[in-house]
Amino acid sequence: MLDIQAEINQQERALKKALSTAQTEDALEKVRINYLGRNGHIANLMKSLKNLSVDQKREFGPKLNAFKQAAEQSLAEKKHGIFKSQLRAQHEENRNFDVTAYEPNQKFGSLHIYTHIIEQLSNIFMSMGYDIVDGPELETDYYNFEALNIPADHPARDHHDTFWVSDNLLLRTHTSPVQIRSIENSDLPIAVFAPGRVYRNEALDASHEFNFMQGECLYIDKKISLSNLLATAQAFLQAFFGKDDLKIRVRPGFFPFVEPGLEIDASCPFCSNGCSTCKKTGWIELLGAGLVHPNVLKCSGIDPEIYSGFAFGFGIERLAMIKYGIDDIRLFHSSKIEFLDQF
Numbered sequence: 001m002l003d004i005q006a007e008i009n010q011q012e013r014a015l016k017k018a019l020s021t022a023q024t025e026d027a028l029e030k031v032r033i034n035y036l037g038r039n040g041h042i043a044n045l046m047k048s049l050k051n052l053s054v055d056q057k058r059e060f061g062p063k064l065n066a067f068k069q070a071a072e073q074s075l076a077e078k079k080h081g082i083f084k085s086q087l088r089a090q091h092e093e094n095r096n097f098d099v100t101a102y103e104p105n106q107k108f109g110s111l112h113i114y115t116h117i118i119e120q121l122s123n124i125f126m127s128m129g130y131d132i133v134d135g136p137e138l139e140t141d142y143y144n145f146e147a148l149n150i151p152a153d154h155p156a157r158d159h160h161d162t163f164w165v166s167d168n169l170l171l172r173t174h175t176s177p178v179q180i181r182s183i184e185n186s187d188l189p190i191a192v193f194a195p196g197r198v199y200r201n202e203a204l205d206a207s208h209e210f211n212f213m214q215g216e217c218l219y220i221d222k223k224i225s226l227s228n229l230l231a232t233a234q235a236f237l238q239a240f241f242g243k244d245d246l247k248i249r250v251r252p253g254f255f256p257f258v259e260p261g262l263e264i265d266a267s268c269p270f271c272s273n274g275c276s277t278c279k280k281t282g283w284i285e286l287l288g289a290g291l292v293h294p295n296v297l298k299c300s301g302i303d304p305e306i307y308s309g310f311a312f313g314f315g316i317e318r319l320a321m322i323k324y325g326i327d328d329i330r331l332f333h334s335s336k337i338e339f340l341d342q343f
């Protein structure tokens with residue numbers, strides 16, 4: 001009788017010691033098997049009950065059951081403790097994660113081609129004393145057409161492939177509305193460069209996007225003539241392509257908001273006698289230009305007898321494609337890292 005009690009006491013002490021030294025789930029599982037397993041210490045004590053008298057069974061049966069329950073509870077608590085300390089260790093490890101640690105395969109970001117090219121263009125115009133301005137991409141019929149000498153029945157409207165939002169609202173088809181807004185909002189003389197997004201309902205291919213960018217330069221002052229336009233256009237193109245000897249030539253062109261209208265070509269920056277960029281001609285079409293139409297000046301309240309001005313515009317992607325040898329305009333809106341990485 002005393003032997004059983006002594007055995008229970010001894011096993012309780014041993015279990016306590018075993019639990020205090022077990023620090024992992026594996027070690028804890030070994031303790032569980034030793035005490036609560038089919039052939040564990042508690043099961044063996046249970047088996048020994050059958051050799052005892054009925055009175056002894058009544059006394060030690062409940063004691064062994066209580067020991068078993070206490071053992072199960074201690075094991076469960078210890079298991080929870082081990083789980084919590086593992087979590088703490090993980091948290092500590094995460095907290096000490098060094099975000100500045102050197103990782104040999106990391107990639108660094110670069111400026112997007114749009115950001116890069118607009119910075120270049122803006123810097124050139126700012127160095128010539130121009131302000132950089134922008135206007136809304138959602139425009140009214142008035143700013144996009146009417147004020148630019150393109151009334152409702154004008155055939156030029158057909159070439160604009162306009163995305164209409166309502167009878168009066170549209171996604172601007174060119175940056176020229178910014179000319180009108182600048183005239184309205186500024187004192188004379190006016191010298192502005194307006195880069196921005198424009199929209200045309202066109203099918204996509206390597207040289208057409210429905211959403212692309214234009215840049216527009218406007219200068220209005222007294223006694224502005226074609227000479228000012230040509231000198232400015234040439235200085236701009238020389239700076240953009242980094243070629244001091246770049247020449248320009250002029251052909252007649254038609255844009256309703258200028259008179260006369262011109263197309264300005266630049267001598268090919270890459271060759272002296274013909275290459276694939278200039279299609280073997282030595283010249284590249286780059287700018288639409290002209291002197292601001294008197295109707296546009298009058299519409300904005302400027303007296304064309306006193307003031308005159310010039311404007312020229314261009315496709316920003318086209319300039320970038322020529323400068324960097326990009327053969328597909330769709331790449332500008334792609335997320336291709338190998339393309340974007342180059343700039």
Ligand SMILES: [Zn+2]
Binds near residue numbers: 269277
């Ligand atoms: Zn060439």
